[in-house]
Each structure stands twice: as structure tokens, then as C-alpha cells.
Amino acid sequence: MKRTGEVILGIIGAFLYGILAFFGGLFLWLKNNPDLVQDMLNESPEDLGVSLNDMIATMGTGGVYLLVSSLIAIVLGIIAMFLLKGNKNPKIAGIIFIVTSVIFAVITVGAGIFAGILYLIAGIMCLVRKPKTLIEE
Structure with a gap:
């Protein structure tokens, strides 16, 4: 039995988690460039009510x-x-997909919910789909 649907959902979910990883790297890069963050905040017309040091520390974490x-x-x-x-x-693959989807949707505080949903669907498909049995008479 081919598992093309599960693999495609897994690839798309991994791609979405890759986008989250990109944003995490971007936040780390901005943490290491506080002058750029200061320039962006100076151009902003509204006051956010947060100090620059607090914002940079939060972005890094x-x-x-x-x-x-x-x-x-x-x-x-x-x-x-x-x-x-x-x-x-x-x-086993279905269990890994389901556990990963639930844990990382919660860990990322909802940021990984779309990727988690794709992993969850792939995991359910792995567990539910059965190979066709031929009945011979």
C-alpha cells in the first residue's frame, strides 16, 4: 500500500515548522542587532510601552x-x-506524527497549530488505513 498522502502531509507540515524555525532564527538575529531594533522602534509612531532591553530579551528567548x-x-x-x-x-509513524503534533502545537503556544494539524491528520491516516485484503474463493 502506498502512503503518498501521509508523506505529502508530513512534508507540508515539516515545511510549516521550517517557517517557524526561520522566524526563530530571525528573532535571534534581531536580538544580536539591537541597533536595528532601536531604529525600527524610532520609526514607529506609537509607543509600545515596553523597554528596548525587555523586548530584545524576549525576542532572544x-x-x-x-x-x-x-x-x-x-x-x-x-x-x-x-x-x-x-x-x-x-x-509507529502514526504515533510519532500524533504525539509530535499535539506536543509541539502546545509548546509553541499555538504558533505551530497548522503544521500540527497536518501532522495529526497524517498520523490518523497512518493508524486508520488498512491494506486491502483479497478474498479468494
């Missing part, structure tokens, strides 16, 4: 958090897709 969690989710998704190759272990 959030960036590390998003980057690491997204990379772990991508690696787990790739492992699950390799388990699907050749229909070797679809049950």
Missing part, C-alpha cells in the same frame, strides 16, 4: 524556543516519513 522546538518537530516528522517508506511501520 522566544527565538531560541521557536527554533529548537521547530527543528525537533521537523526531525521527528522526517523519522516518521522514513518509517512510512515501503509501508514498514505505519503504526
Whole structure:
């Protein structure tokens, strides 16, 4: 049985987690460039009510958090897709997809919800789809 649907959903989910990892890296880059952040805040007409140091510290922490969690989710998704190759272990791959989707949708505080939904659908498909049995008479 081909598992093309599950693999495609896994690839799209991994791509969405990759976008989150990009934003995490961008936050880390901005943390290391406080002059750029200061220039952007000076051009902004409204006052955010947050000091520059607090904003930079939050961006750095959030960036590390998003980057690491997204990379772990991508690696787990790739492992699950390799388990699907050749229909070797679809049950284990489904469990990995489902656990990854739930944990990382919560860990990223909803930022990874769309990628998590795709992983969840792929995991459910892995567990539900059964190979066709031929009835011989």
C-alpha cells in the first residue's frame, strides 16, 4: 500500500515548522542587532510601552524556543516519513506524527497549530488505513 498522502502531509507540515524555525532564527538575529531594533522602534509612531532591553530579551528567548522546538518537530516528522517508506511501520509513524503534533502545537503556544494539524491528520491516516485484503474463493 502506498502512503503518498501521509508523506505529502508530513512534508507540508515539516515545511510549516521550517517557517517557524526561520522566524526563530530571525528573532535571534534581531536580538544580536539591537541597533536595528532601536531604529525600527524610532520609526514607529506609537509607543509600545515596553523597554528596548525587555523586548530584545524576549525576542532572544522566544527565538531560541521557536527554533529548537521547530527543528525537533521537523526531525521527528522526517523519522516518521522514513518509517512510512515501503509501508514498514505505519503504526509507529502514526504515533510519532500524533504525539509530535499535539506536543509541539502546545509548546509553541499555538504558533505551530497548522503544521500540527497536518501532522495529526497524517498520523490518523497512518493508524486508520488498512491494506486491502483479497478474498479468494
